[in-house]
Amino acid sequence: MIRVDVTCRRGSFTLEACFAVPAQGVTAVFGTSGAGKSTLLDLLAGSLLPDRGCISMGERVFVDTQRGSGLPPERRAIGWVPQDGLLFPHLSVAGNLDYGARRAAARTIAARTGRPAESVGSIRRDQVIDTLGLGALLGRWPRDLSGGERQRVALGRALLSQPSLLLLDEPLAALDAPRKAEILGLLERIKREFMIPAIHVTHSLAEVLRLADHLLLLDAGRVLACGAIDTLIGRADTPLLSTRADAGSLLTLQIRTRDSGGDGWIGELDGQPVRIPPLPLAAGQSTRAYVPANEVIIATQPPLGLSVRNMLRARIMRLRDRGDGSVLVELAVGTQRLLAAVTPAAIAELSLAPGQEVFALVKSLSLDAPAGVRLLELG
Numbered sequence: 199m200i201r202v203d204v205t206c207r208r209g210s211f212t213l214e215a216c217f218a219v220p221a222q223g224v225t226a227v228f229g230t231s232g233a234g235k236s237t238l239l240d241l242l243a244g245s246l247l248p249d250r251g252c253i254s255m256g257e258r259v260f261v262d263t264q265r266g267s268g269l270p271p272e273r274r275a276i277g278w279v280p281q282d283g284l285l286f287p288h289l290s291v292a293g294n295l296d297y298g299a300r301r302a303a304a305r306t307i308a309a310r311t312g313r314p315a316e317s318v319g320s321i322r323r324d325q326v327i328d329t330l331g332l333g334a335l336l337g338r339w340p341r342d343l344s345g346g347e348r349q350r351v352a353l354g355r356a357l358l359s360q361p362s363l364l365l366l367d368e369p370l371a372a373l374d375a376p377r378k379a380e381i382l383g384l385l386e387r388i389k390r391e392f393m394i395p396a397i398h399v400t401h402s403l404a405e406v407l408r409l410a411d412h413l414l415l416l417d418a419g420r421v422l423a424c425g426a427i428d429t430l431i432g433r434a435d436t437p438l439l440s441t442r443a444d445a446g447s448l449l450t451l452q453i454r455t456r457d458s459g460g461d462g463w464i465g466e467l468d469g470q471p472v473r474i475p476p477l478p479l480a481a482g483q484s485t486r487a488y489v490p491a492n493e494v495i496i497a498t499q500p501p502l503g504l505s506v507r508n509m510l511r512a513r514i515m516r517l518r519d520r521g522d523g524s525v526l527v528e529l530a531v532g533t534q535r536l537l538a539a540v541t542p543a544a545i546a547e548l549s550l551a552p553g554q555e556v557f558a559l560v561k562s563l564s565l566d567a568p569a570g571v572r573l574l575e576l577g
Contacts, residue, residue, distance in 0.1 A: 200225075200363070200395070204241060204251030213237045213419040221255055221363075223411030224389055226427070227399045229438065234419040235399040239365050242397065243278055244271035255363060272301065277356030277364045277394075281371050283348035285340040291351050292336040298358035299323065321392060326354045329391060330384060346377035353384065357392065364388075364396040370405065385409055403444060407431075407488050415439070432535035434518040434528035440537075441520055446490040447536045453483045468532025472560075473507045491526060494538035495559040498548050508560040512536060514552050517545065529558055536560075 203216040213234040219225045227235050240246035241253060244260065247268075253260040261268035277298075285294050327333050330350045340348060349369055356364060366385070370378045386409065389396070398409060406413065406427070413430050415422040415438050422437035423430055430436050432447035439445055451465040451472055463474040465485075479485060500509065512529035519525050525545050529536040536558055540550070550556070 200255045200397075202238070202241070202251075202253050204248035204253060206237060206241060206246065206248045206251075208237060208246075211237070211419060213241075215416070215419075215421050217414060217421050217424040219412045219414065219424065221395045222393075224396045224398050224409045225412040225414060226406045226410035227397060227414045227416055228401065228403075228406055229416035230401060232418070233416040235416055236367055237419075238416070239278075239367050239397065239399060242363070243276050243365055244269065244274050275360065275362040277359050277361030278367070279349070279352045279356050279364065279369050280367045281369065282345075283340075283352035285343075285348055285351055285355075287340050289340075290336065291332065291338050291340075291343070294340070294351055294355050295323065295326070295332070295336075295358055298355035302358065302360035321357050321360055323358060326357050329387060330354050344377070345373050346380055349373065349377075349381050350384065353381075353388065357388070357394075361394060364394050366396055366398040368399050368401070370400075370402070382408055403439075403442065407448065407486075428534070432528070432537055434516050434526040434537060440518065440526055441522075444490060445526065445537060445539070446488055446493075447534075449487045449489060449531075449534050449536065451485055451487050453479045453481055453485060455481055467510065468534055470510050470531065472510075489536060489560060491537040491539040492524075493561045494529075494536060495561065496527060496529075496538050496540060496544075496548070496550065497557040497559060498550075498554075500557055501559065504559070506559045506561055510536070510558045510560065512556055512558045514550060514554045514556060516552055517550065529556070531558065 199218045200221050201218045204213070206213045211234070215238060227238060229235055237246065241248055242260070247261060248263060250263050252262045252264070259267060260274055286297065289297065330353055332350060332354055335343065335347060335351065343351065370381055373381060382405065389409065398405065400406060410427045412425065413427045414424045415430070417438060428448050428450065431439060434440050449467060451467055451474070454464050454466050457464050457473055461476045463477070463479055465472045465474050510531050512531045515528040515530050517525055517527050519542070523541065524539045525542055527538045527540050527550060529538060538558060
């Protein structure tokens with residue numbers, strides 16, 4: 199586990215964070231500007247020390263102010279990728295990659311001299327170059343690279359430092375849409391092929407849905423919620439998320455068979471069939487689907503004569519007025535949660551209340567398919 203319990207003051211801002219997340223997969227740190235996301239990364243990396251507290255990863259203690267102990271940044275085995283890459287301008291692409299490798303070598307030498315050192319991995323230079331498509335860039339200089347190319351090199355440098363943890367500080371923020379899609383795909387591939395735990399700071403819900411296994415919600419220097427992503431997305435009371443215009447639910451579907459009535463698929467959601475459009479999927483595969491709350495209709499009786507093909511039996515768990523003319527209705531579909539955005543007039547007319555059995559009509563799904571999060575019409 200990665201455990202953080204710190205207080206850190208920077209001018210008039212104070213971060214007070216206490217949480218624990220698994221040291222595997224991707225943890226997304228989500229919040230608005232000024233929430234303390236970058237301060238948290240600075241503390242993890244060691245470029246900033248807390249006024250009080252302890253940070254650890256497994257048995258390794260990064261800092262413990264009570265005991266007066268800790269590891270300097272170069273001893274923490276952390277790979278850092280900031281927004282703009284921050285490549286060394288006096289080094290070529292090859293030189294920047296070699297710098298990462300030298301950091302790993304320094305930790306190995308330290309271990310051989312008897313000093314405590316982190317385990318050093320075996321990520322190969324050719325593997326990184328191939329994965330990130332850096333072969334044609336090795337002789338070029340940072341000033342001659344595009345934004346997307348700089349981020350690819352920064353990712354390569356971080357990987358070649360043989361990190362036990364990756365820190366990604368909004369690595370897509372400065373990129374245009376095509377480059378964002380490119381780097382997002384590479385981050386997925388890195389997650390799959392290298393299996394290095396990562397802390398990914400973002401204010402983009404799309405990045406959270408695409409990459410995250412765990413979610414930390416941060417606001418004004420305080421942790422609002424922390425947990426597995428599918429336990430936080432889809433609740434009517436989740437801070438920061440439930441009030442967003444694009445609030446929705448993240449569901450897990452099992453792909454069962456081809457749809458005999460079309461060229462799509464029949465999936466299963468906790469025992470209930472769900473029709474899915476044509477996608478590069480396979481029978482037996484598990485996939486995630488994001489369902490925007492404003493794409494769900496609630497009916498108190500099974501409707502007839504509709505083009506909507508997905509009708510799910512559900513039970514109302516809670517209702518929350520968002521203050522924008524809509525009410526979020528949290529539905530239980532088996533063990534999973536589905537949100538629907540409904541008008542107050544509809545709530546009154548249908549007498550919707552917690553515990554009521556209803557039908558959820560899903561107009562569209564946004565599937566976290568290999569090509570990315572996409573909105574897919576199912577009607």
